[in-house]
Amino acid sequence: MRVRAAFGAGTDGGSMGFEFRLLGPVEVVSGGTAVPVPAAKQRIVLATLLLDAGHVVPVETLVDRLWDEDPPAGARNTLQNHVLRLRRALGACGGPGPAGRGPVRTCQRGYAIDVAEGALDLHRFDLLTRHAKSALAADDAARASALLSEALGLWRGRPLADVPSASLQRDVVPALLERRTVALELRVGADLRLGRHTELLPELAELTAAHPLQEPFWAQRMLALHRAGRQGEALRCYRTVSALLAEELGVDPGAALRDLHRRMLADDPTLAGPAPRATAGAPDTGGTHAAGAPDTGGTHAAARGTHGARGGAARSGRGARTAAAPEA
Numbered sequence: 427m428r429v430r431a432a433f434g435a436g437t438d439g440g441s442m443g444f445e446f447r448l449l450g451p452v453e454v455v456s457g458g459t460a461v462p463v464p465a466a467k468q469r470i471v472l473a474t475l476l477l478d479a480g481h482v483v484p485v486e487t488l489v490d491r492l493w494d495e496d497p498p499a500g501a502r503n504t505l506q507n508h509v510l511r512l513r514r515a516l517g518a519c520g521g522p523g524p525a526g527r528g529p530v531r532t533c534q535r536g537y538a539i540d541v542a543e544g545a546l547d548l549h550r551f552d553l554l555t556r557h558a559k560s561a562l563a564a565d566d567a568a569r570a571s572a573l574l575s576e577a578l579g580l581w582r583g584r585p586l587a588d589v590p591s592a593s594l595q596r597d598v599v600p601a602l603l604e605r606r607t608v609a610l611e612l613r614v615g616a617d618l619r620l621g622r623h624t625e626l627l628p629e630l631a632e633l634t635a636a637h638p639l640q641e642p643f644w645a646q647r648m649l650a651l652h653r654a655g656r657q658g659e660a661l662r663c664y665r666t667v668s669a670l671l672a673e674e675l676g677v678d679p680g681a682a683l684r685d686l687h688r689r690m691l692a693d694d695p696t697l698a699g700p701a702p703r704a705t706a707g708a709p710d711t712g713g714t715h716a717a718g719a720p721d722t723g724g725t726h727a728a729a730r731g732t733h734g735a736r737g738g739a740a741r742s743g744r745g746a747r748t749a750a751a752p753e754a
Contacts, residue, residue, distance in 0.1 A: 444516070444529060446476050447547045449602075450582025452589055454516070461515065467492060468512045470591045471505075475530065475539040477598065479546055484536040494592045509537055547580045548602075555609050562612065567619040574613035581606060611642045621700040623650035634663070638670050641683050641748045648683075652690055653699045660690055680748030 444461075447453040452469050454461040463469050474491045475483055489501050498504065509530065517528030529540040544550055554577035561570035585602040586594055610633065617626055630647035637643055644667040651660035664679070664687045671677050678684070689697055 443542060443545070445545050446472075446479075446541060447582070448473060448476055449547045449551065449580050449585050451587045456516075463512070463515055465508075465511065466588075466590050467508045468515070469589050470594070471508050471512055471537075472539075473586055473589045473591070473594060475537060476541065476546060476548075479539055479541040479549070482533045482536050482538045486536075488536065491591045491593055548585075551577045551580050551605075551609075555605075555612070558609075558612060558616075562616060567616040571613055571616040571620060574609055574616065577609055578606065578613065607637065607640065611640075611646070614643070614646050618646060618649060618653075618699060623653040623699060626650050627654065634667075638667075639674060641667065641671075641680055645683050645686055648686060648690070649697065649699075652697055657690065657693075661687070664690075682748060 443456065445455040447455075452463065452473055454463060454472070463472060470492050471488060474488055485502060485505065488505055489497050492505065492508070493501060509532075513528050513530045516530060531538045531540065541549070544553075554573045558570040558573035558577065561567075561573060585599055589595070614626060614630065614633070626646070627650055630643060630650055633643040634640075634647050644663060648660040648663045651657070651663065664683070667683070668679055671679060679687070686697075
């Protein structure tokens with residue numbers, strides 16, 4: 427189920443000029459045709475402008491993104507040349523703005539890029555995720571799952587994969603990846619609330635292998651195994667993550683994961699989830715969260731803030747993230 431209503435009418439980036447993509451290798455599309463940006467420095471400029479789309483990016487920021495802490499002599503003039511070549515590449519496609527100018531604007535302190543609503547994949551991802559959080563808060567797990575699946579489908583690989591900027595890769599990419607991790611946690615939590623625990627088991631095995639210190643994925647995997655009648659494997663997962671956290675970080679599992687383990691040992695009946703639901707057909711938007719069951723990516727996870735889209739400068743931590751507290 428694809429959810430277009432989130433954007434409203436007339437927000438198809440292709441129909442309004444350019445469509446820009448950052449959630450993978452940088453891509454530009456105009457009128458359904460790919461616009462090549464082959465020069466690495468131009469891709470750095472484009473990515474930096476798109477991360478702050480609609481806002482002026484100072485010259486100093488662009489210089490830092492291009493050359494990190496070692497700018498060449500005449501860096502400002504060289505930057506002007508890179509912007510000129512980028513503007514020519516985009517302006518040749520007849521994008522928005524005065525004839526041939528394209529979406530890149532020169533401003534008093536730097537440069538800016540104009541992007542139509544819905545024309546940047548990162549903006550669409552953030553909007554879909556916000557709508558999904560609202561759906562979870564309204565106990566509409568089916569809509570939340572569909573929205574988050576669409577949001578995650580925008581990802582084509584590691585963001586800015588072909589942008590060779592040390593500062594972007596160091597300061598921005600980890601924050602973008604963290605936003606994807608949070609969306610994954612929310613989507614799995616919504617699917618658990620829909621009774622899809624058996625379907626989730628292969629994915630959760632991959633997620634705990636890829637994010638071995640992220641307690642929320644371990645909690646979700648333990649709960650899915652428990653609801654599938656595989657209590658022994660669920661308890662073995664707890665032993666595994668406990669050993670990993672002790673070895674890598676010298677800490678014990680967080681309170682929520684310890685509580686989930688205790689409740690499994692006691693065969694707490696409130697851990698039982700809803701009956702599995704068919705994925706086809708109209709979604710049931712009624713209440714789906716069993717009373718007393720732990721929140722494993724639902725309303726508590728939805729309440730956590732994610733990094734803002736502007737600049738993406740916040741850096742994501744590489745340590746463990748604890749599971750959300752159980753919902754009473």
